[in-house]
Amino acid sequence: MKSSADVQELTGAVGRGESSTAAxxxxxxxxxxxxxxxxxxxRMPAEADVVDTADVFSLLGDPRRLKLLVAxxxxxxxxxxxxxxxxxxxxxxxxxxxxxxxxxVVAVRRDGRMAYYRLDDAHVRMLVDLAVAxxxxxxxxxxxxxxxxxxxDA
Amino acid sequence: MKSSADVQELTGAVGRGESSTAAxxxxxxxxxxxxxxxxxxxRMPAEADVVDTADVFSLLGDPRRLKLLVAxxxxxxxxxxxxxxxxxxxxxxxxxxxxxxxxxVVAVRRDGRMAYYRLDDAHVRMLVDLAVAxxxxxxxxxxxxxxxxxxxDA
DNA sequence: TGCACATCTGCAGAACTCTTCATACGTCAA
DNA sequence: TTGACGTATGAAGAGTTCTGCAGATGTGCA
Numbered sequence: 001m002k003s004s005a006d007v008q009e010l011t012g013a014v015g016r017g018e019s020s021t022a023a024x025x026x027x028x029x030x031x032x033x034x035x036x037x038x039x040x041x042x043r044m045p046a047e048a049d050v051v052d053t054a055d056v057f058s059l060l061g062d063p064r065r066l067k068l069l070v071a072x073x074x075x076x077x078x079x080x081x082x083x084x085x086x087x088x089x090x091x092x093x094x095x096x097x098x099x100x101x102x103x104x105v106v107a108v109r110r111d112g113r114m115a116y117y118r119l120d121d122a123h124v125r126m127l128v129d130l131a132v133a134x135x136x137x138x139x140x141x142x143x144x145x146x147x148x149x150x151x152x153d154a
Numbered sequence: 155m156k157s158s159a160d161v162q163e164l165t166g167a168v169g170r171g172e173s174s175t176a177a178x179x180x181x182x183x184x185x186x187x188x189x190x191x192x193x194x195x196x197r198m199p200a201e202a203d204v205v206d207t208a209d210v211f212s213l214l215g216d217p218r219r220l221k222l223l224v225a226x227x228x229x230x231x232x233x234x235x236x237x238x239x240x241x242x243x244x245x246x247x248x249x250x251x252x253x254x255x256x257x258x259v260v261a262v263r264r265d266g267r268m269a270y271y272r273l274d275d276a277h278v279r280m281l282v283d284l285a286v287a288x289x290x291x292x293x294x295x296x297x298x299x300x301x302x303x304x305x306x307d308a
Numbered sequence: 309t310g311c312a313c314a315t316c317t318g319c320a321g322a323a324c325t326c327t328t329c330a331t332a333c334g335t336c337a338a
Numbered sequence: 339t340t341g342a343c344g345t346a347t348g349a350a351g352a353g354t355t356c357t358g359c360a361g362a363t364g365t366g367c368a
Contacts, residue, residue: 058215
């Protein structure tokens with residue numbers, strides 16, 4: 001996720017509608033289906049929004065962070081319990097939570113020296129919920145998959 | 155996404171239900187709320203599934219790939235048109251598509267020397283659709299956000 | 309057959325991410 | 339006040355990812 005800092009420079013040029021088709025016509029790239037390209041471009045969200053969205057997905061793209069978020073689906077937990085659930089060190093847990101906090105995906109409640117984290121982003125909650133549901137659904141269809149990562153990957 | 159190759163070693167130890175609470179009790183980590191931890195652990199998908207899910211999110215976590223997928227929401231496009239839409243070089247586009255293809259997120263149809271790609275994963279399509287919808291929804295509420303990345307990040 | 313074209317791939321450099329170690333901070337109990 | 343504890347942070351190193359370049363592959367046309 002290098003994106004956060006780059007948003008500004010990317011944002012300026014490509015607005016939602018204006019300049020999108022014009023820029024393409026002027027470009028030296030040959031197009032096979034210019035009409036489709038233009039219509040796709042019209043539908044394409046602004047660069048900054050794509051980057052923001054990718055940021056969110058990227059946050060969910062780490063197994064540890066994802067476990068953290070799954071753990072938080074049911075309610076708040078303190079750092080050490082989160083570390084126990086995910087199997088991470090407390091330092092790594094804290095770093096991960098810091099990132100999630102920076103993106104307002106989780107929020108903290110402090111009680112004495114404890115810090116209780118909770119999921120604080122409805123969209124992310126929905127995505128995690130969906131993902132877990134999809135996992136269970138897939139398991140129901142392909143229960144043999146457990147422990148048999150069949151991906152070829154290349 | 156280093157995860158794919160690591161699945162096997164991670165999978166062996168942590169099954170879905172069995173051994174999850176037992177392992178925790180034996181662990182030297184102190185728990186604040188062992189009951190919650192146990193129940194969260196019971197609900198936690200198997201490690202391999204978490205990794206698979208994170209892989210998918212990770213695929214969506216790159217702005218370029220995400221644009222590629224948004225472009226494919228409406229139907230198939232050839233590589234050069236995809237490159238034009240996303241503003242990537244054709245080489246980078248091909249690399250990205252290769253990755254997506256390896257994870258069966260997109261599929262190819264070859265016609266002569268052209269390669270037409272299409273979105274081939276219903277779950278991913280839903281996620282991308284949701285993300286775009288959410289983007290537009292957020293835009294409607296916070297139109298001022300354009301070009302003003304307000305994240306503090308730390 | 310030979311050339312142009314669309315795409316693919318291996319490689320290497322640059323950039324980024326994640327973890328650990330060490331340490332700092334704020335809170336609580338004695 | 340002191341020491342223990344839970345958490346937070348900075349720095350550094352290992353590992354991973356992404357891009358462009360150069361060249362390879364396969365197809366179509368003259």
